[in-house]
Amino acid sequence: MVNNKKSISSKPVIEIKEMHKWFGNFHVLKNITLKVNQGERIVICGPSGSGKSTLIRCINRLEVHQQGDIIVNDIELTGDLKNLEAIRSEVGMVFQSFNLFPHLSVLENCTLAPIWVRGLPKKEAEEMAMELLTKVKIPEQALKFPGQLSGGQQQRVAIARSLCMEPKIMLFDEPTSALDPEMIKEVLDTMIELAESGMTMLVVTHEMGFAKKVADSIIFMDEGEIIEQNNPKTFFNNPENERTKLFLSQILNH
């Protein structure tokens, strides 16, 4: 396990209370209650279609919930647009399919939002972007276009792009699922480094090695419900729920 240099504070940065969501008539998220403290790293796993991605997409309101409360950074998520942008610039998100802007260079991908959303001067934004690109180990690719990079490099750019907004929370939506096996490690290494720096992280992933190494707690979801939340040791060695046991046996024994 990664050493916690910064102790987890007990003040929750994300608080979800009895939240429900429907897609039309389909009940995707059922009675979700979850607290995430400053600096906490949470891994969410579960079979496909269990609502993991939808859950973290609700946190920056890419999806709208219909019932219950979500409070991020003391701001309650409602239809009010002002709140929304305040939250989105504090919550970074990394997608399964990278979603880099193909018509902009790597550097421009990283500086666009800091310049226009945060109002940083161009020079400052570029300096910060180069610093973060160095952190994810691809400063030499700054002037290339996303289409010229490998999948792993693109995902690292996407991480740097999110970090350029200096978010307090980072959401990862299956960041390694679209990558070739030999590229998964470089992205996971970047994420581990980020975790070590004390970032609050919510990660949807099937990489159980990463979960064991980094997570403070692991959530197992099935059919829209949080079935079990536990620390990694208990989660992997003595899962409480039958469904968790079945899921773990399916993904670990192959």
Place this chain on the structure above:
Amino acid sequence: MIKDLYKPGSYPNLAPPKGTVGFYGWTKSNLFSSLSNSLLTIFSFILLYFLIDGIIGWFFLDAVFDADSKIECRKIDSGACWAVITRRIGQFIYGFYPDAERWRIDIVFIGLFFASAPLLYPDLPIRRWLLWFSGFYPFIAFILINGGLFGLVSIEINLFGGFMLTMIIGVSGIVCSLPLGIMLALGRQSKLTVVRSISVCFIEFMRGVPLITLLFVASSMLNYFMPPGTNFSILVRVIIMFTFFAAAYIAEVIRGGIQAIPKGQYEAAEALGMTYWQTTRFITLPQAMKISIPGIVNTFIGLYKDTTLVIVIGLLDPLGIGRAAVSDTKWNGLSTETYLFVALFFFVSCFAMSRYSLWLENKLNTDHR
């Protein structure tokens, strides 16, 4: 033996065998690969010789460039009688614009070159300065063409004609229809019902009506709708109709481009905290416009050629001037020369647009696939 020459892993890149590449290799494999192919090549060359000989003869060698009438032309030589063009070139370019004032149109043409350059080529060295000129150019051009200010003689609109008329309608239509088309395309995707409905109605109406009908409306009916006393010039009314018509098509082309952008692009922009207008400006439009270039230029070329339709409301574009020339008793029956000349003018303009769009597509291609 090769095995002895190179160790494994050190085999060099060798040149291809002789006679397979270069001019010789290409000729051999494409023109003379077999006996029948060789015969066909020789036969084609002979055919081409006679064709080109005939064409060059009619167009240039046996052609007459200066004569007073068709009969005189025929006396001089047997080829094309280009005299009908050279004697009337002033009309073809300026219509019936007074001789003494034609320098004004020349300045407008030269100005157009400098005004469009910075818009078409983003990497131009002194682009910033030229852009200022581009901004003022429409007003300069309007004053020069129309007159009535700064001591310039006012010129009646019914004297406008020829290529000058084509350029006025074509360029104004192209410049105005693009922004309107973009707004309509965004309007059609809007979440606001009122904006969306207006856009849809406008687009569907404009696309559903023949351009000629719109031109008749412009020439006759539009005056009924205007408050009494206003007198919009017929040219402005025609330009408005061309703009509306082209904008409706461009809106649909751009909508296609917008819909081709993956949903993830919007999600990424939203997740970064960008507003709708920021996303539209930096993410949606640059990508949608790039995809839509072929369709937009297609519409532009269509609009440019459709300017010949103004003949039905009594404006004399190059085609109209040509028809007048052909029906002149002196030049009666020289339709081939006249229409070829007009066709050449349109072809050169449209081909230039087409090549420009290809160049632009290449320049904006960042996919590197």
